[in-house]
Amino acid sequence: MIKQRNQPIATLLALAILPLSGFAADIYLPSLPGMTAAMHVGSLQIQLTITVFLISYGISQLFIGSILDSYGRFRFSLISLVVFAAASWVIASTHNIYVIYAMRVVHGITVGFVIAGKRAYFVDVFTGEKLKNYLTLFSIIWSAGPIVAPFVGGYLQANFGWQSNFYALGGVALGFAVLEFIFSGETLVTPMPFQLKRVVNVYAEMLRTGPFVLGIIMMGLAYAMVMVYNMTGPFIIEHHLNFSPVTAGYCSLIQGFAWMTGGFISKATLDRPFFRKLAVNKSLQLLIAVSMLLVCRLVDNIYTLVFFAFLIHVGAGYTFNNYMTVSMTRFPKNAGIASGLTGGFTYIIVSAASSGIVTLLPARDAGHLAYSYVLLILVTLTMLGLAFRTEGKRSGGMALS
Numbered sequence: 001m002i003k004q005r006n007q008p009i010a011t012l013l014a015l016a017i018l019p020l021s022g023f024a025a026d027i028y029l030p031s032l033p034g035m036t037a038a039m040h041v042g043s044l045q046i047q048l049t050i051t052v053f054l055i056s057y058g059i060s061q062l063f064i065g066s067i068l069d070s071y072g073r074f075r076f077s078l079i080s081l082v083v084f085a086a087a088s089w090v091i092a093s094t095h096n097i098y099v100i101y102a103m104r105v106v107h108g109i110t111v112g113f114v115i116a117g118k119r120a121y122f123v124d125v126f127t128g129e130k131l132k133n134y135l136t137l138f139s140i141i142w143s144a145g146p147i148v149a150p151f152v153g154g155y156l157q158a159n160f161g162w163q164s165n166f167y168a169l170g171g172v173a174l175g176f177a178v179l180e181f182i183f184s185g186e187t188l189v190t191p192m193p194f195q196l197k198r199v200v201n202v203y204a205e206m207l208r209t210g211p212f213v214l215g216i217i218m219m220g221l222a223y224a225m226v227m228v229y230n231m232t233g234p235f236i237i238e239h240h241l242n243f244s245p246v247t248a249g250y251c252s253l254i255q256g257f258a259w260m261t262g263g264f265i266s267k268a269t270l271d272r273p274f275f276r277k278l279a280v281n282k283s284l285q286l287l288i289a290v291s292m293l294l295v296c297r298l299v300d301n302i303y304t305l306v307f308f309a310f311l312i313h314v315g316a317g318y319t320f321n322n323y324m325t326v327s328m329t330r331f332p333k334n335a336g337i338a339s340g341l342t343g344g345f346t347y348i349i350v351s352a353a354s355s356g357i358v359t360l361l362p363a364r365d366a367g368h369l370a371y372s373y374v375l376l377i378l379v380t381l382t383m384l385g386l387a388f389r390t391e392g393k394r395s396g397g398m399a400l401s
Helices: 004-017 020-026 029-039 043-071 074-092 097-125 128-142 144-160 163-183 196-207 210-240 245-268 274-298 302-328 332-360 366-394
Strands: none
Touching (some): 004 097, 020 043, 020 163, 020 210, 029 043, 029 210, 043 074, 043 097, 128 245, 128 302, 144 245, 196 210, 210 366, 245 302, 274 302, 332 366
């Protein structure tokens, strides 16, 4: 078990590790065009390295939760960090796209173990308002990955090439593994027996809970807005607008701050009526996306792209953070499974929605990107209406206002 004197450091470590999934997905975004040229493959094949990571990260978490609730969090987290580092260095040393796909699957699975375990850590260690405050920080802390990673990646790409991104990822993961070994420990007090029937029943109960499922869909669609930008933004900025990878990194840095801003606003409005504030948020997002569509037809430059994307990503971060808090507190007795299902289905939705939109509506410029935003926002408005009605039925006809 974790030593009491180490708990403050272990908590800081857990918070610091949360952005690892964002780092794994985003650090090489400014390198996407460079990787396309170096490997002599198409942009969709390189974008698929992101999709493969998201899908494996999502699917693995569907099963990881029950393992963590039965066998503990610590040893799996430690081993996963070491394996993640090794996979990163394999990617850095190859030009074979299929080897990269395989290692990105390893990335997804290992990051799934690490992040699901760290989300469950807070439910293990804290209760009441303290737990709620930590959970509202998740999205804010997590957003450090999308903020810092592309910024660092842009400079690494410009000075050392795309491989340096993965050498850096491996070094960060190995550093975390060493610190975890020294300061952290097991936090699961009462392991749940791994009985397939019991696990299936727990999963079934969660998946029958309509507001929980709809909340996960809302989180997935919210992050898909950011991921569509992540997958297409570097190509728009570097190819269409003719800026450097460093500039693409700066633009991703700004979008990371947008997500974090949405998280801070969510935390500040925590006590406001739930569905009312989300309805206002979604309505504003739709207005901004339609404005982007109209304005960018007339003024197609990097400033309009970054400005409108920033505003839309603030709203996406706001939605995500609100639903993360609600989803993670619904099933405290099965925190690992709830964490795994939440993260798993969220990223499956993200990967399906973002890759589908990028394929059907390639964002060649800011105007085309605006079409993607409008579509995603209209779907989330529909889901929000379903969530409102579902919650109303559960509460006897009086939904959360």
